[in-house]
Amino acid sequence: MTSPLDSPDSSRQGGLARLNERSRDIFRHIVDSYLASGEAVGSRQVSRLLPTPLSPASVRNVMQDLEEIGLIYAPHTSAGRLPTELGLRFFVDAMLELGDVGPDEREQIEAQVRARPHDGSLESALGDAMSLLSGLTRGAGVVATMKEDLRLKQIEFVRIEPERALAVLVAEDGSVENRILRIPSLLPTSALIEAGNFLNARIKGRTLPDVRFEIEASHAAAEQELGELTARLIDAGLASWADSAGGGPQLIVRGQANLLQDLTAIEDLERIRLLFADLETKKDVIDLLSRAEGGEGVRIFIGSENKLFSLSGSSMIAAPFHDERQRIVGVLGVIGPTRLNYARIVPMVDYTSKVVSRMLQGR
Known part of the structure; x- marks a missing residue:
């Protein structure tokens, strides 16, 4: 009898991703039966539904493994099995085959x-x-x-998955709105925290589009100033542009001895350094604001995931309109x-x- 996991020492999360075909079939039948009737299903019933014959004892072994990784549970002793909230989430995310609207x-x-x-x-x-x-x-x-014209009091970005974050928008009237965002997988969590701090210093009493417009205008002005400062250093023969290993242009400063005698050049160089850092911060913030304004398509909240209503045993399927x-x-x-x-x-x-x-x- 094989385990439903390809590796017995896998973590629960890794195990979900590596269920073998037999275990997926058995799990699918348990979920399908639950969605159709709301009742627990036993190993004997599942064994009759499988396309490939399998004894009830073998089905029970697989069901025990599925229970150990949290996908199913027994509502009471000697009962059949039902999917857990984790099991339903796994089914919806990895196994659900959507129909079409007739x-x-x-x-x-x-x-x-x-x-x-x-x-x-x-x-x-x-x-x-x-x-x-x-x-x-x-x-x-x-x-x-x-x-x-929702005027905001606070905004926070919380990473919930490698490529997904939650934007929590708190309005002045006390209402709270959550939006799911897609983010680059390599974006560090610290960047989300920094973006939230940056916005909270500017967003109180203002709308999201207003703040985004201001930051974009500031970003454009900083880019213009950066261009003027670098042109001044290059014209003076104190710096030049060169291709960097990362693919983008890099400002190469030369003639440091001359720079030390030119206080204006030193001030320009320091200003350029600060502008580069400021532009990078604004770029991340503008990107997050764009994603927060756009949001995402259909979302499915299962059981206790549905914080809006705090209802155990309920699900909500929702989609935004524009x-x-x-x-x-x-x-x-x-x-x-x-x-x-x-x-x-x-x-x-x-x-x-x-x-x-x-x-x-x-x-």
Whole structure:
């Protein structure tokens, strides 16, 4: 009997990524059964569902290994197995095969959202979209709009995965908005902290676009000043540009003896050094602000991951919608039990958010 892990000494996280095919099949059947009925499934039932014959005893051994790495659990003694929150997250992230929105449902969504005239109430149109999602998915539809002129009190960037970070925006009115961002995998965590400190010194009482505009203007002015200072040193024969090993240009300073006799040149060189450091900081901050304004597509929150409602045993599938300037102005989605039909509901929420975005962009 083989272990579901290719390496017995793998960590839990590594183990999830290296489940063998047999273990994935058994795990998939446990999750599929749970999503369909909400009930635990036993080894004998799973053995009958597998495409390749396997004895109940062999299935039990695999289920025990799946339980040890936290993917499934027994609700009570001698019961079958159910997926854990970690198991559902692994299934959604690594194994979920999304369906598509059928022609009839697309037509229904389009008709319902666009039924309101262009001069109609946005709240009414969004209410229609919420009711439609609720009816189509048998979950609770939810819509949250954002203030375009939301004035911020604080901002923080928290890395949650190598290439994903959470932007926490705290408004002056006490509301909190979380946005998932994609970040470069090589971006150090210290850069996120520095960006947050940099912004918090400037952002109080202002909107995100306002601060971004100011930093971009400051960045452009610094680049112009840097160009003028380096040109002055190069014209004086005290420095030159050269290609560096990293691929970018490098300022080479020469004639240090002459520099020491020229206080203006020394001041220019120090100013250039400070500008280089300042530009690098602003570049990282501008990049993070751009990502925070853009956000991401459909998000799935399972069980206790759903901090907004703090509901154990629930899931939320949500997607942002955008205005004509591609700014996120709201989020719509569906809340229901953790055994939602993710394969069907995820594309439906995604499609509805796109229809609402097109409606707003055409108003």
